[in-house]
Amino acid sequence: MDSKLLNLWLVVVPIGLLLFILTFRMSLLVLGLPILMAGTALTKKTSHWWKAALASVAVYSMLAAIPIDLWLQKTGHLGHRYVPMSWGLPSQSGIADANAGKVVQGGCMSTLHPTRTLLVITF
Numbered sequence: 001m002d003s004k005l006l007n008l009w010l011v012v013v014p015i016g017l018l019l020f021i022l023t024f025r026m027s028l029l030v031l032g033l034p035i036l037m038a039g040t041a042l043t044k045k046t047s048h049w050w051k052a053a054l055a056s057v058a059v060y061s062m063l064a065a066i067p068i069d070l071w072l073q074k075t076g077h078l079g080h081r082y083v084p085m086s087w088g089l090p091s092q093s094g095i096a097d098a099n100a101g102k103v104v105q106g107g108c109m110s111t112l113h114p115t116r117t118l119l120v121i122t123f
Contacts, residue, residue: 004049008039011053012060019064023113027063027070035059067116071104075122083118 013036020028035056042052069085086094087106097103104118 002043004043005040007049008043008053008056009036011050012036012039012056015057016060019060023064025064025069025115026072028060030070030072031063032060065113067113069115069118071118071120073120073122077122079122081120081122083120085115085118087114 016028016032016035019025020032039052039056042055043049046052068082071083083101084103085106086098086103087108089108090098090105094103094105098105104120106114
């Protein structure tokens with residue numbers, strides 16, 4: 001492996017993992033590999049590996065900062081929808097809404113920057 005690529009991966013992968021641990025955003029996992037592949041291609045095109053690392057970290061940071069996350073769901077048909085996300089201890093009506101698919105329960109403890117809306121992609 002080229003030293004430029006190694007430097008890129010040694011900078012971008014730990015920052016991406018840290019952002020995932022702090023925010024628990026599924027979009028960081030789903031889009032993490034394409035971000036690294038784009039950074040690798042950019043590193044091979046330019047002589048400065050840090051430009052590709054900076055661009056990759058900027059995309060990771062943007063995905064961690066927006067209040068919308070990505071959720072993949074296998075249903076048998078292709079589609080998408082936006083669903084609000086509910087944090088905290090659910091009430092009986094909250095559990096009924098979650099079972100009906102109107103909201104998604106996030107759990108009792110929220111992250112540093114909690115998700116407010118999920119883009120649910122069904123396949």
